[in-house]
Amino acid sequence: MSSSATRHAVTSAGRAGAGDGTGSVDLRSVRKSFGGVTVVQDLDLSVNPGEFLSLLGPSGCGKTTTLRMLAGFEQPDSGEVLISGAAVQHLPPHKRDVNTVFQSYALFPHMTVAANIAYGLRQRRGIDRAEIRSRVSEALDMVQMTRFADRKPNRLSGGQQQRVALARALVNRPSVLLLDEPLAALDRKLREDMQVELKLLQNRLGTTFVFVTHDQEEALSMSDRVAVMLNGRIEQIADPYTVYERPATAFVAGFIGQQNFFDGTVADGGRVIEIDGGTVLLAEPVTTPGSGAAAVRVAVRPEAVAVTEAAPTEPDGSANALPGTVAAVSLLGDVLQYVVHADAGHELLARVPRRQAGRLAEGARVRCSWAPSDVHVFPAEATPRAPIGSAK
């Protein structure tokens, strides 16, 4: 179903590479508060024409609010909102060249699917009936809903409603499409299919997509760039690979995928970090502001942790290694996940390819180790603003 979604030619002029900035989005020092509570603070965000950008963050971090300021449903308290290079913060929603796919779909229940899709075109002047008809049927075709053109939305499944909502927005050929958790209401299988479809559609149309989600896998798999938000700020904005491999803050490191965190202090001029029960060697020394033993937080990905059966002769607590006991083993598809209780009290998560090693039993004595290049170091604050250095 996903491949045929893009089979039909769609005559929307590719916006990508238009060169005149059509389809770009810029937020400049945007701030928004509700009743004294600041929800979005000093947000700077630039989206390139034709880009698929995800806003990713935990519940309540201000993703929807940011999107609503782009759509025009909320006015920023200060700052500028630019769409295709023009300031729009004072324009009402109906005058902005953006369309929204709502989380609840918000299909008009008193109109048929075709009439829902025609709605946006009918609000404009200068589109004749034949063109409305051909664009509606083209849009229906694009989301493979032609058969359902005459149905009312309440007689469609969730996935079908989602497609109609998408077609209703895209038929207007907006410069920017805003999507607020459009797949959240779908079950897992359907959601994964729709992710692929949506991405292919975006590639084909070249429309800028600003996609809100709190599902990190979704964001990583679909986006050109991911903006990770926390408490109304952007923690990091980068391509999925960078966000995953080189998280800018401890929060991003923990939010994207899973991490083993250790709290420790810097020693030996920044080359080594002392943690409970061992030391962590770094590939590159960290630079700490001031002198002395700075408190830091060390992160190691579960898939970077190697689990080996402990040889009785080996000394405990060598660098980048912690001895411990396997507490649980579970099979996650192609990988085995171990939960290891380290002797020093840490709880470690390790993921190893299923075929690579023999399966260790619960209660086995093991040694968890990792390479210096897999270690990330962050300042110790709960939500650091910027890393003091990263062992790349």
Next chain:
Amino acid sequence: MSSDRRGPRAAWRAAPSGLLTTPALAWIALFFVAPVGLVFWYSLGRKPGLYQTHANDVLTLDRYREALGDTFLTSFAGTLRIGLAGTALCLAIGLPFAYWLAVKVRPHRRFVVLALVLVPFWTNFLIRTIGWQVVLSPEGFASHAMQSLGLIDTPFSMLFTRGAVLLGVVYNYLPMMILPLYVALDRVDGSLREASKDLGANRWRTALQVTLPLARPGIAAGLLLVFIPLMGDYVTAAVLGGARGNMVGQLVASQFQQAQNWALGSAMAVVLIVVIALTILATAAAGAACTWLLTHRRRRELAGIAEGSPA
């Protein structure tokens, strides 16, 4: 056999639906069909003598001929005019108000406003109406206010005018319009209005194309709740309109009470019921026809896409 396995719930559901609707049917029979049937029956009879109210020994349509005399028809036309104008006014005032209440007012303030709408209901209908008599009389507040504003220089009476009647009607029936409208508008999901604006419709087009069509059941309920009682009400009109407020309800009542002619009164009542029903049907038909005509072109525009016929 098979019913044994279905359990009590299924058995309950399988019970003949007539059984479950019996109480409602009995209610309707007792309080609606019986009285209306009786009135219809009386209307076919006559008043046999000075001290008797009705008799059905001879069945005749003469009472209808009598009822449709000049006085009745004049008064009937007046009643219908007040009924239609009053209902239209209530809609014209109630719709923007209910829209404002459901859409613009913050949720926690809505109940305060709704309570204020309902405050007049806490006083007796007659007392409120007589209160207006005081306000509108030549020595009353309205006249004084207009004099002190320099709009008029001699005492002026609003009382016993058609305007006074309409004022009283709107005042007494407006809440009956606002409540169903508010409920209907409140149920229209705010994200639908946002979707409409997002798709390029300004607020007027959004109201016309999304909000109002979805609130149609509430509009119909409001119109019925105002129009039907209003057509039978004669107190408001009598108190504020005097001789000009001669409503048909008053004629019916006087046949039953003063003239003791139940047969004639019943005939008038039947005519009233029929005319109310016809007015409602005509309005509904006109509404449906308008909707059909307005959406006809758009439906044609998109017809047959599902079958894949060419544009």
